[in-house]
Structure formats: structure tokens, C-alpha cells
Amino acid sequence: xxxxxxxxxxxxxxxxxxxxxxxxxxxxFMSMLEVSDGKxxxxxxxxxxxxxxxxxxxxxxxxxxxxxxxxxxISYQDLSFFAELGADGIRLDEGFDGRQEAxxxxxxxxxxxxxxxxxNVDYLNxxxxxxxxxxxxxxxxxxxxxxxxGLPLDFFVACSERFKNHGIETAAFVTSPAGxxxxxxxxxxxxxLEMHRDLPLSLQTQHLFATNLIDCVLIGNxxxxxxxxxxxxxxxxxxxxLPVQVNTTASPVExxxxxxxxxxxxxxxxxxxxxSTEVRKTYADVANPQHGATHxxxxxxxxxxxxxxGKYKNELQIVLQPHHDERKNLVGTISDTAAFxxxxxxxxxxxxxxxx
Numbered sequence: 001x002x003x004x005x006x007x008x009x010x011x012x013x014x015x016x017x018x019x020x021x022x023x024x025x026x027x028x029f030m031s032m033l034e035v036s037d038g039k040x041x042x043x044x045x046x047x048x049x050x051x052x053x054x055x056x057x058x059x060x061x062x063x064x065x066x067x068x069x070x071x072x073x074i075s076y077q078d079l080s081f082f083a084e085l086g087a088d089g090i091r092l093d094e095g096f097d098g099r100q101e102a103x104x105x106x107x108x109x110x111x112x113x114x115x116x117x118x119x120n121v122d123y124l125n126x127x128x129x130x131x132x133x134x135x136x137x138x139x140x141x142x143x144x145x146x147x148x149x150g151l152p153l154d155f156f157v158a159c160s161e162r163f164k165n166h167g168i169e170t171a172a173f174v175t176s177p178a179g180x181x182x183x184x185x186x187x188x189x190x191x192x193l194e195m196h197r198d199l200p201l202s203l204q205t206q207h208l209f210a211t212n213l214i215d216c217v218l219i220g221n222x223x224x225x226x227x228x229x230x231x232x233x234x235x236x237x238x239x240x241x242l243p244v245q246v247n248t249t250a251s252p253v254e255x256x257x258x259x260x261x262x263x264x265x266x267x268x269x270x271x272x273x274x275x276s277t278e279v280r281k282t283y284a285d286v287a288n289p290q291h292g293a294t295h296x297x298x299x300x301x302x303x304x305x306x307x308x309x310g311k312y313k314n315e316l317q318i319v320l321q322p323h324h325d326e327r328k329n330l331v332g333t334i335s336d337t338a339a340f341x342x343x344x345x346x347x348x349x350x351x352x353x354x355x356x
Contacts (some may be wrong), residue, residue, distance in 0.1 A: 001017075001025055001028060001029070001224065002029040002173075002218060002219060002220055002221065003016075003017070003028055003030045003222060004030075004031050004181050004182065005030065005031075005045050005049055006037075007181050007182075007183070010048065010049060012223070013049055013222075014049070014052055016222065016223045017058065019226055022233075023229045023232065023233030026057060026059065027060075028060040028061070029063060029140075029171075029218050029220075030046070030049070030050070030062050030063065030087075031062075031063045032062050033065055033068065033183055039072050039073065043081075043084070043085065046062075046086075046087075047084070047085050047086060050086035050087060051086055054086060059088040060086065060088055061087065061088060061089040061091050061112070061140075062082055062085070062087045062089070062090050062091065064082075064091065064093060065093040066094060079104070079109050079111050082109070082111060088111065089111050089112030089114055089138065090111055091114035091115075091140055092114065092115060092116065094116075095115070095116060095123060098126035098127045098130050099130045101113065101127045101130075101132065102133075105127075105134075105136045107136075110136065111136070112136050112138050113136055113137055114138040114139065115127070115137065115139050115140070115163075116139075116140070116141075117141045117159050117162075117163055117170065117172075118142040118151060118156075118192070119159065120155060120158045120162070122162075124139070124162055124163060124168065128166065138168065138169050138170075138171070139163040139168050139171065140170070140171040140218075141171065141172040141173060142173075142192065143173040143175070143191060143220040144192070145183075145188060145189070145190055146186055147189070148194065150191050150192060150194030150196070150197060151192055151193055152193075153193060153195060156172075156192065156193055157211065160172075160211070160213035160214065164213050169215045170213060170215050171216040172192040172193075172214045172217065173190055173191055173220035174191055174192075174196055174208065174218070174219055174220065175189035175191040175196065175197060175201070175204070175219070175221055176201050176219055176220075176222075176223070176224035177200070178228060179219070179220075179221030179224055180222075181221060181222040181223065182222075187221065189220075189221065190220025191204065191220060199337060201228045201231070201232065202228075203337060203338055205217050205232055206235065206241070207341060207344075209237045209238075217237075239349070239350045239351055239352065240345065240349070240351045240352070241351070241352040241353070241354050242334050242341060242342075242351060242352070242353050242354070243334065243335045243355075243356040244259075244302055244332040244353045244355060245332055245335060246258070246259075246331070246355050247293055247331050247333070249291045249293045249329075249330075249331075250332065251288065253283065253287075253288060253314075254288065254329065254331045255331070257279050257314060258302060258304070258316060258332060258353050261276070261282070262278075262352070263278075263279070263316060263350065263352065263353065264278055264348065264349070264350050264351075265346070265351070266348075267347045268347075269347050271320060271321060272320055272323060273303075273319055273320055273321075274317060274342065274345050275316075275317050276317070277315050279314060279315065280305065280311075280312060280313060280315040280316075282314075284314065287307060288304065288305070288306050288307055288329070289307050290306040290307065290308060290327075290329060291306075291329055293329060293330040293331075295324055295325060295329075295330070296324050297319040297323055297324070297325070298319060298322050299319055299322065299339065299342075300336070300339045301318070301332075301333050301334075302317070302319075302330075302332040302333065302334065303325075303329060303330055304316050304328065304329050305317075305327060305329075306327060308326070308327045318334065318342065318345070320342065332355075
């Protein structure tokens with residue numbers, strides 16, 4: 001999660017961190033872009049918060065810019081100030097010439113150096129070409145407080161691939177609808193991707209993990225609600241869990257197939273549906289008569305083969321293209337806001353369905 005010590009109350013920050021730690025959060029992005037106090041006051045404030053966070057098991061990355069170095073009278077050639085605060089790394093909000101970043105990565109304090117990922121240029125290769133200390137190089141996207149200014153998905157993918165292709169650990173931001181605190185007076189949410197700005201926090205997070213391009217998801221604004229923290233703490237980052245509105249005509253066995261089974265998309269895919277075929281073997285001897293729901297299916301509908309479908313009885317499918325088939329029963333529908341996640345149910349992908 002993210003903390004903004006110059007815009008928040010330390011007691012509220014600590015309460016937020018404690019709740020997050022209870023739900024499995026382990027990393028803090030802490031902004032230093034807008035510090036206004038003197039060096040002594042800044043030191044006391046940040047040391048106190050970072051020290052408390054360490055007792056909860058957090059690592060902390062400080063977001064810094066050249067102006068902060070000038071303001072506090074410190075140098076990129078000596079990062080001991082940040083180590084004394086207790087930080088585990090610094091994020092360079094602005095870059096240098098490559099040679100400088102490579103040299104900084106050998107800092108004797110062994111602080112991680114986090115690079116801005118949100119530019120599709122050869123920045124990383126330039127740094128690595130100066131024989132950087134690779135294990136201490138990380139990547140982190142920007143967030144975008146102004147509506148309409150977040151990254152488009154294709155650009156985000158291109159930027160992220162540059163880092164993943166080198167095995168660099170990556171991070172990006174999601175935004176909490178409940179959050180009101182950020183670094184600037186404009187705060188229309190703090191996502192990396194513009195498409196995430198108005199989505200539920202759990203869907204944003206699932207999407208970033210589903211891209212297989214992001215290792216760490218950070219909540220950009222503060223404070224996420226307790227309910228949101230609990231939802232993210234329970235989220236399975238390793239496979240998609242698609243939210244489904246269960247049809248009132250779905251039978252008990254259909255609900256069991258839909259909501260309890262481990263689903264796997266067949267490797268020999270089709271454009272019309274996502275096929276989860278293993279379940280039909282488990283339920284081969286279980287009757288499943290046709291019922292009265294519509295058999296005209298739209299994208300996002302969840303269907304299960306009924307008794308008239310022969311060997312395909314009790315096979316679960318998610319509709320990708322509209323079609324009609326009376327041999328399939330409509331049992332649920334993926335929510336409209338989550339339908340874009342179907343693009344990430346790739347060949348052999350494992351997925352779950354969860355009632356909403």
C-alpha cells in the first residue's frame with residue numbers, strides 16, 4: 001500500500017498498516033516528493049513510521065526526486081540518509097543518464113533502486129549496459145491522479161515487457177474507490193492503467209496479476225477500506241476468480257459444478273466458448289435435465305451441458321461469442337465489469353467461479 005506522511009495523521013497511518021498486515025500486505029510505497037519540513041522533522045516523522053512498519057513485517061520504498069535531495073542537503077552518491085530512516089529502497093521518480101543509476105545500484109547501504117517503468121524507451125537496457133548491480137534494480141510504474149491520463153493497456157504491456165524480459169521485479173498501482181489521500185491536490189484516483197480508474201479494487205488487482213507482467217500490486221491512494229483490504233488479502237494472485245451472478249434456475253448440481261470445481265480451459269481452444277471439460281467426467285453419472293432459462297447465450301454467460309448433450313453432459317462453458325443451443329443450460333453470467341478478464345483465460349488456464 002501507499003502512505004503519504006505529509007498529508008496524513010501518523011496514528012491513522014499506523015492503524016492502516018496494522019490492518020493491512022493482518023491481511024497479508026508486505027510492502028509500502030512511501031512518498032517523499034512533497035516534504036516541506038526541515039531535515040530533522042522529516043527524519044523523525046519517517047523514522048517513526050518506517051520503524052513501526054518493520055515490526056509488522058513491511059519493506060518500505062521511498063519515492064524521491066532531485067528536488068528532495070537539494071532540499072534536504074543530501075547526495076545521490078551517499079544514500080545513508082535513507083538507510084538511517086529504515087528504508088529498504090528508493091524509487092527514482094526522475095532518471096539520469098544510465099551510468100549514474102548503475103553506480104547508485106552499488107550503494108554500500110544495499111538499498112534497492114526502483115526505476116520508473118512507464119516509458120517505452122530503452123532506459124533499462126542503457127542502465128544495465130553500464131554493468132549495474134542487477135539484483136538491486138527494480139521497476140515500478142507511475143500512477144496518474146488526473147482522470148484521462150493513465151496508461152492505455154497496450155502501452156502498459158510494452159513498457160512492462162522491457163523489464164520482465166530482463167527478469168526485473170515489477171510493480172504497478174491500483175486505486176481504491178474509498179481512498180482520498182495522494183501526493184497532490186488533484187486526486188481522481190491513483191491507478192497506473194486508465195481502464196482501472198472506476199473498477200472495483202479486487203478486479204484491478206486480478207487484472208494486473210493476470211497479465212503475468214507485474215510482481216507487486218500497490219494500492220496507490222490511502223486509505224483503502226477494511227473490506228477492500230480483506231478482499232485483497234483473500235485474493236488468489238495465481239489464478240483468476242471470476243465473479244458470476246448465479247441464475248435462479250440453476251440446479252444444486254449445476255451450482256456445485258460451477259462454484260466448487262477447479263476449472264481448466266482446454267488447451268485446444270475455440271473462439272466460441274471457454275471449455276472446462278474435466279468436470280463432465282466427475283459428474284458423468286449425475287442427471288441434469290434441461291430447464292426453462294433462455295438458450296440464447298451472450299458473451300460472459302456460464303452454461304452447463306444438460307442431459308440431451310450426450311457425452312458433453314455437465315461440461316461447463318463460458319460463452320465468448322453469442323449462439324443458441326438447447327443442449328446447454330444457462331446457469332450464470334460473468335459480471336459486465338469483469339468480462340474483460342475473459343481475455344486472460346488462456347489455453348490450459350486454471351480459474352474459479354465465485355457467486356456475487
